[in-house]
Amino acid sequence: MRIGELATRVGLSRDALRFYEQVGILSSDRLANGYRDYPPEAVPWLEYVRTAQALGFSLAEIAEHGEELTEASDQAAALSALFADKVRIIDTRMTELAALRAELTARAGTDCPLRKQPTPVARAGRRSGFPG
Amino acid sequence: MRIGELATRVGLSRDALRFYEQVGILSSDRLANGYRDYPPEAVPWLEYVRTAQALGFSLAEIAEHGEELTEASDQAAALSALFADKVRIIDTRMTELAALRAELTARAGTDCPLRKQPTPVARAGRRSGFPG
DNA sequence: CTAAACAGTGGAGTGCGGTCCAAGGTCAAG
DNA sequence: CTTGACCTTGGACCGCACTCCACTGTTTAG
Numbered sequence: 001m002r003i004g005e006l007a008t009r010v011g012l013s014r015d016a017l018r019f020y021e022q023v024g025i026l027s028s029d030r031l032a033n034g035y036r037d038y039p040p041e042a043v044p045w046l047e048y049v050r051t052a053q054a055l056g057f058s059l060a061e062i063a064e065h066g067e068e069l070t071e072a073s074d075q076a077a078a079l080s081a082l083f084a085d086k087v088r089i090i091d092t093r094m095t096e097l098a099a100l101r102a103e104l105t106a107r108a109g110t111d112c113p114l115r116k117q118p119t120p121v122a123r124a125g126r127r128s129g130f131p132g
Numbered sequence: 133m134r135i136g137e138l139a140t141r142v143g144l145s146r147d148a149l150r151f152y153e154q155v156g157i158l159s160s161d162r163l164a165n166g167y168r169d170y171p172p173e174a175v176p177w178l179e180y181v182r183t184a185q186a187l188g189f190s191l192a193e194i195a196e197h198g199e200e201l202t203e204a205s206d207q208a209a210a211l212s213a214l215f216a217d218k219v220r221i222i223d224t225r226m227t228e229l230a231a232l233r234a235e236l237t238a239r240a241g242t243d244c245p246l247r248k249q250p251t252p253v254a255r256a257g258r259r260s261g262f263p264g
Numbered sequence: 265c266t267a268a269a270c271a272g273t274g275g276a277g278t279g280c281g282g283t284c285c286a287a288g289g290t291c292a293a294g
Numbered sequence: 295c296t297t298g299a300c301c302t303t304g305g306a307c308c309g310c311a312c313t314c315c316a317c318t319g320t321t322t323a324g
Contacts, residue, residue, distance in 0.1 A: 003301075004300065004301080015283060015284075018303095019281075019282060023281090033291085033301080034290085035290080053281095083237070087233050087236050087237055090232060090236075093229060094226055094230070097225060097229075100222060101226075104215045105219055136269090146271085147313060147314075148311085151311070151312060165272090167272075168271085168272090190310075191310080
């Protein structure tokens with residue numbers, strides 16, 4: 001598959017794919033004419049990359065994981081471990097969000113939700129410390 | 133309070149504070165000598181900014197919210213509404229994370245977790261489509 | 265009086281994750 | 295043989311959120 005087809009299949013720009021190659025996330029064979037050639041497996045791989053990105057992994061981290069994977073003797077086990085790692089990261093993130101949520105709901109109900117927040121700006125004449 | 137004190141109090145650099153002023157998140161009065169002068173309320177305001185950032189709001193968005201706040205006739209109500217908005221955003225995010233988590237755990241247990249993921253690279257000779 | 269610690273400005277640089285562009289090569293259809 | 299779609303490269307540029315720097319002014323302690 002050439003770059004244009006891959007790009008439309010995964011919903012990325014050709015530029016993005018070339019960029020991914022630069023940063024070590026994606027590799028390609030070359031056709032006789034120099035065009036990049038991708039195996040069908042590139043599609044699920046890029047879907048995986050997108051998932052990882054959605055989880056907050058940087059492209060550098062994803063590339064690292066990819067290398068670990070290619071070096072692992074047991075691919076399936078390595079990937080399972082990677083997934084387990086991600087699940088732990090998700091759990092951490094969800095916990096943080098839950099804490100923030102609790103804080104916000106607690107304050108939203110109060111008379112002055114600003115106990116620890118920006119004191120209401122005086123009705124007239126914006127004071128400093130705030131956007132203005 | 134001058135910039136240095138505020139910076140150490142909120143754990144930001146002086147440069148960051150000046151940057152926040154540039155982008156409309158923070159304002160300051162000036163002393164006779166030209167030094168920035170901040171009211172004590174700047175501290176909780178910046179804590180709020182950090183919270184909002186943690187929730188994934190861009191500084192531009194935070195600045196926007198800040199303006200809405202300064203323009204609101206009922207400050208407390210406006211902030212409560214803002215908080216409620218954020219709680220909804222958190223909920224959405226948590227739902228997304230839960231979905232990803234479910235997908236990952238489902239796959240991590242399987243024989244070949246790659247049904248929709250990068251097909252295992254051949255043991256020898258890395259194929260293209262993967263990090264390489 | 266001087267040195268240090270603080271403040272000001274403008275502008276350049278950073279890292280991330282790309283996008284855009286110009287100049288050119290390749291290939292199939294008409 | 296030309297047109298158009300596709301591909302190549304390198305390099306410039308973008309937005310975000312800062313950070314660092316040089317150079318200058320102010321204040322305070324010894």
